[in-house]
Amino acid sequence: MTECAVILAGGQANRMGGGDKGRLMLGGQSLIHRVIDRITPQVAALVLNANGDLSRFDDLRLPVVADSVADFPGPLAGVLAGMDWAAEQGHEWLISVAADTPCFPLDLAARLAECDTPVVLAATPDPKRGRLPQPTFGRWQVALRHDLRAALNDGVRKIRQWTQANGESLVLFGPDDFFNINTPEDLVWAERNLK
Template identity: 35%
Template sequence: MSELNKYAEKVTAVILAGGMARRMGGMDKGWVELSGKPLISHVLETIRPQVGRCLINANRSMDAYSALGMPIVSDLEGDFQGPLMGMATGLHHAPTDWVMFVPCDTPSLPDDLVNRMLKMAEASGAEIAVANDGNRMQSVVALMRRELLSSLQTALKEGERKVDRWYGQHKVVEVDFSDKPDAFVNVNSRDELAELQQMPALLGFVAWSGTGKTTLFRKLIPLLKEQGVRVGVIKHAHHKFDIDHPGKDSYELRKSGADQMLISSHTRWALMVEEDQGDYPSFARMLSRMDHSTLDLVLVEGFKREAIPKIELHRTVLEKDLIHPTDDSVIAIAADRPLALQREIPQLDINDETAVLQFVLDYLAEQQR
């Protein structure tokens, strides 16, 4: 048995992908695309050969993560309690004495990470080994003993959420990776992602059916185009749909069994993909299919669960509950009359597309600073 395999069998890797990613605008970071593939795929390709088993800790986009072929484990307790809860979940499910934790947004991890971490941990008698890039400790790139689960669960019950403070209760060794300082560059925000690739601003519009989301889009998009804004749109359909027609060659070829069908003319092309995404498609995966370099702004219709910035549309005649009290991602509301709101956010006139346009332009300018 090679040295790599000897160490691999002792370790389960847990990829932490269960956070809310607020600094990324609420996007599921695992499915943010870099160099043609999602961040989670970069991490898997590096970490999977180094360990005997691999788990993914995720709390959304479950069908998408399941398609990767790795076991998915959701937080033992909900409400997005942070990386310590993800670690507790990993320790709970791991079958090995050692568990290696890595974040889903670190695409350039060392290919000898686990080997070096475990060697140092065993040589020092440490309970936790944490990577150090030569400048600082990388707190969530950590190898720890599974037997620490009880200690971690106790800390969580007492309200502890700081990784470093919990580490302070145990014997920790830092593992020097100063020879690979760029290996731990992660993508915590859209600014950091923009350094690696171009990324358009995102703005969602949420409302009850019948409020007029599409009607507003049809008015707003031409106005944005007049201002020189390059606009993309992602729409969540709650029903089956078809963009082709029976009798057309492309329709018949797709129905004959083609998994992907791309049709192109001199002015337009469309890619149709047959793929079961479960009850809720992954927004980040859909976003990654767009050519970000050609867009300034992506308007999103639907996808209420995503924690991206949103404008709520509301018409009192529908007698529906407001959405913003239960969604902190709503940054403004456009309604047909002034409303008494539970928190202070800008109010717009839903029938005044010029006012909505100005709000969107101001938002876009802020995102592009």
């Protein structure tokens, strides 16, 4: 197993009123523990991307890396932080998952690895567009980190602006595989509907 993974938890959670969304409880377990439980069997190593006081995640017993680009530039900065960590550990590929998506597929890493392009993103069916990319769930060739750093420093913030320029492929999953919790209403829905 050559892949490692980064859990993206570096956002500001504005729609939830701030704080760490991953610490929200769902069915008696925090979102981040659910994510850790799902991704750990799929990869060789795991790192958490977060910002602020990183010691607040000491209880997770995971390495934690902050964005290396200032002013919360978004998920691409978390992917870059994960790539840099992966390179230090000798990994060629990085899987990214979001800390607020508690029920992503248990075969995510294997399915993404079926494509041999430098960047592979998960996607879900969309009646109008065919496939709707889920850009925080992807497989990234770690060697692209220098290009990604340059793009971020040049102001690129949209994930697909960069991935499409770097040989992106999409892998189709089920329609509900990437339900994420952005608002209090999402959490209520998840409590009623997710297992």
